[in-house]
Amino acid sequence: MTGLELDLSYSTVESSIGSLEPEVLRAHEMLHQGSGLGSEYTGWLHLPERYDRAEFARIEAAAERIRSSSDALVIIGIGGSYLGARAAIDMLSHSFHNQLPRNRRPGCEIYFAGHQISSTYLHHLFEILEGKDVSINVISKSGTTTEPAIAFRLFKTWMEQKYGAEEAKKRIYATTDRAKGALKSLADQEGYETFVVPDDVGGRYSVLTAVGLLPIAAAGVDISALMAGAREAMVEYERPALAENACYRYAAARNALYRQGKMVELLVGYEPSLQYVAEWWKQLFGESEGKEHKGLFPASVQFSTDLHSMGQYIQEGMRILFETVLQFRQPRLEIAIPTVPANSDGLNFLAEKKMGFVNQKAFSGTLLAHVDGQVPNIVLTVPKQDAYSLGHLFYFFEKACALSGYMLGINPFDQPGVESYKRNMFALLGKPGYEAEREALEKRLS
Ligand code: PA5
Numbered sequence: 501m502t503g504l505e506l507d508l509s510y511s512t513v514e515s516s517i518g519s520l521e522p523e524v525l526r527a528h529e530m531l532h533q534g535s536g537l538g539s540e541y542t543g544w545l546h547l548p549e550r551y552d553r554a555e556f557a558r559i560e561a562a563a564e565r566i567r568s569s570s571d572a573l574v575i576i577g578i579g580g581s582y583l584g585a586r587a588a589i590d591m592l593s594h595s596f597h598n599q600l601p602r603n604r605r606p607g608c609e610i611y612f613a614g615h616q617i618s619s620t621y622l623h624h625l626f627e628i629l630e631g632k633d634v635s636i637n638v639i640s641k642s643g644t645t646t647e648p649a650i651a652f653r654l655f656k657t658w659m660e661q662k663y664g665a666e667e668a669k670k671r672i673y674a675t676t677d678r679a680k681g682a683l684k685s686l687a688d689q690e691g692y693e694t695f696v697v698p699d700d701v702g703g704r705y706s707v708l709t710a711v712g713l714l715p716i717a718a719a720g721v722d723i724s725a726l727m728a729g730a731r732e733a734m735v736e737y738e739r740p741a742l743a744e745n746a747c748y749r750y751a752a753a754r755n756a757l758y759r760q761g762k763m764v765e766l767l768v769g770y771e772p773s774l775q776y777v778a779e780w781w782k783q784l785f786g787e788s789e790g791k792e793h794k795g796l797f798p799a800s801v802q803f804s805t806d807l808h809s810m811g812q813y814i815q816e817g818m819r820i821l822f823e824t825v826l827q828f829r830q831p832r833l834e835i836a837i838p839t840v841p842a843n844s845d846g847l848n849f850l851a852e853k854k855m856g857f858v859n860q861k862a863f864s865g866t867l868l869a870h871v872d873g874q875v876p877n878i879v880l881t882v883p884k885q886d887a888y889s890l891g892h893l894f895y896f897f898e899k900a901c902a903l904s905g906y907m908l909g910i911n912p913f914d915q916p917g918v919e920s921y922k923r924n925m926f927a928l929l930g931k932p933g934y935e936a937e938r939e940a941l942e943k944r945l946s
Contacts, residue, residue, distance in 0.1 A: 503829075503883030504733075504892055506746040510867060510877040511822070513756040520752045520907070521742045527906035528740045528748070531899075536906050538913030543700030544898055547708050548730035548891070555695060556723075559710055562673055562693060563717030567608050570671070571632035574625070574655060575715045576614035577639035578647045579783060580703025581675075584894070585715040586612060587780040588707070591773045592721050592887055606720025613655065614638075614648030622654060634659065635671045637718070639711050641697040643681025646925070652683075675710045702913050704784045705898050708891070722887045729891025737899050747896050751904040753878055754824075758796050758908075762876070763820040767800040770859050773885070774826055775802060781897055788901050788912040795908060804862050811866075815873045822876040827863060831856040832885045 508514035530536030531545065566573050575582055589610055594600055598609040609632070611625055636659060638652045659668040674687035675695040687694045695710030697703075706712065708730055717723045737747040754765060765785070767778045778800035789795035801810050814821060837858070839851035850858065867877050882889050905912025927937035 503889065504746065504896060505879075505881040506750055507879040507881070508749060508753050510871050510879065511753050511757070512876040513753050513760070517749060517752040517756050518742065520756060523755075523907050524742050524748050524752055524903065525740055527751075527903045530906050531902055532738075537911035541700055541702045541705070541913035542902070543698050544702075544705040544708070545902075546734065547698075547701065548727055548734045548895065551708070551727070552696070555710060556713070556727075558693075559695060559714050559717055560723070562695075563607075563714060563723075566635045566637075566673075566718045567720070569633060570608050570635040571602070572609040572611060572629055573607075573635050573637060573715065573718045574611045574613055574629070575637050575639065576612075576648045576651045576655065577675075577711070578615045578645055579787075580706050581639040581641065581645075581648065581711055582612055582615050583704075583776065583780040583783050584707025584712040587776040588712060588716045588721060588726070588887075588890055588894075589719045590776040591885065591890055592716075593719055595773060597719070607718050608635075610715065610719050614651030617647055617650065622651065626658060634662070635673065635718075637673045637675060637714055638683065639675040639697075639715075640681070640683050641677055641703055641706070641711075643676045643683030643685075646922070649682070673714065675714060702915075704780075704787055705913075707780070707894055725887035726891035726894075729888035729893075730895040731891075732888075733892040733895035733899075737896065747900045748903060750824075750878065750880070750896075751900040751907065754796060754822075754900075755904055755907045757822045757876060761820070762822045763797055764822075765796045765798050766814070766821055766823045767798065768803055768823050768825040769800070770803050770825075770863055771828060771831070771885070772802060772805075775800075777826070777890075777893075778802075784897060784901050785904075787915045787918070788905050789908055789910060791910040791917065794910060803866060804859075807862075807866060814870060814875055819874050822878070823870060824878040824880060825863065825867065827879060827881045828885050829881055829883050831859070 508517070531542065534542060575585060589597070594605070597605060611628070613622065613625060636655055638648060640648050656668070656672070659671060662668070663671065669691050672690070672692045673695065674683055674692045676683040676687065676697060678696045678699065684694070695714060697706055697709055697711055701709055708727065713723045716726065737745055739745045742748050742752060767781050769775070769778060782798045782800060785796070785798040790797070814823070835855045837847065837850045837853050837855065839848065867879070871877055882893055902912050923934070923937060924941055927934035927941055930938065
């Protein structure tokens with residue numbers, strides 16, 4: 501039995517998900533026998549055990565080289581090619597990682613680029629990097645995604661001007677397809693060290709490949725512990741029986757709520773360091789399930805911050821929501837509220853209480869208030885805010901997402917919808933081959 505705990509007692513569907521067991525079993529078989537849609541992208545299923553050990557050692561060596569040669573690492577990627585790393589680094593590092601003095605920071609400063617097309621952001625980033633020693637990890641499975649490709653072109657030029665072509669090459673690491681794509685060709689031509697995104701692992705399921713592991717290791721996180729936690733989850737969630745599998749119970753519960761008319765699943769966290777875990781989770785579920793006009797809309801809120809903004813809607817707005825609360829059993833660090841004899845702020849009823857205790861009461865009070873307001877709650881308690889638990893959690897959500905997608909009747913491993921904006925953008929930018937679309941779109945915009 502793992503430390504990860506799933507509590508469905510506030511979900512309203514705890515007693516009814518048993519009726520979904522035959523569907524769960526069918527989805528389990530589709531996934532494990534490779535008979536479901538998109539089965540060519542299920543390499544993540546056994547990844548915690550069947551990963552390339554030699555590449556893993558190269559990742560650790562490269563991370564060590566980056567940490568010792570650079571003040572900062574710039575990670576260039578978008579979607580599944582950066583969210584997992586950002587989630588892990590944010591959840592596991594110091595809240596002010598980049599501002600810590602070098603001797604108190606386990607890894608180098610971490611910056612992200614290529615996840616949007618903002619010229620202002622890039623200007624500011626180049627400004628911040630001035631005078632620092634820098635390494636780059638450019639990550640793109642296809643090797644052709646526009647946002648990171650543009651950012652990389654700018655950074656490659658900047659690095660070559662800063663270090664000269666030869667030294668720049670030693671500081672650039674490319675994570676991409678084993679054999680194809682523009683980034684792979686460029687990396688081979690320039691002689692960059694490359695890492696592989698396996699063919700059978702899609703972007704949003706790739707955090708436990710080099711895509712996530714190299715940047716996470718460069719930030720000073722123990723990636724062996726991350727993999728060990730994922731391996732524990734892999735073994736634990738292999739059991740097909742619903743009663744023995746928390747991952748499948750979560751997948752079944754969210755499907756049951758969807759079938760009762762809920763449209764939005766809100767991932768709730770009470771620690772700001774969970775913000776990017778929520779972003780990663782949103783991509784995983786949104787891109788996997790939002791198809792054929794079906795699927796829960798995954799959204800996220802940070803409590804107690806958003807209780808002062810979105811809390812009103814959650815309590816009394818349209819009854820289309822349910823919440824999945826991600827809790828840590830205890831905070832990483834504690835702080836006690838001091839006694840102040842004058843008690844002018846009236847807070848002495850909290851004197852000597854820990855902040856974690858207050859946060860816990862905020863959670864319990866909110867849980868009951870929202871349940872009273874007909875917002876079902878699923879509670880997922882993570883034992884520790886550490887790499888092992890996060891590895892477990894990543895795998896838990898990946899498997900729940902795949903299973904849930906099969907229960908929904910869609911292919912959880914493709915993303916045909918993201919092509920539409922790309923086609924329009926290429927046409928409007930005048931990319932060769934898109935001339936007819938360009939004319940039609942410009943007519944609509946004029
Ligand atoms: O999950 C996915 O497949 C996508 O979000 C991709 O990760 C994203 O579009 C980036 O693609 P690429 O890694 O090919 O640049």
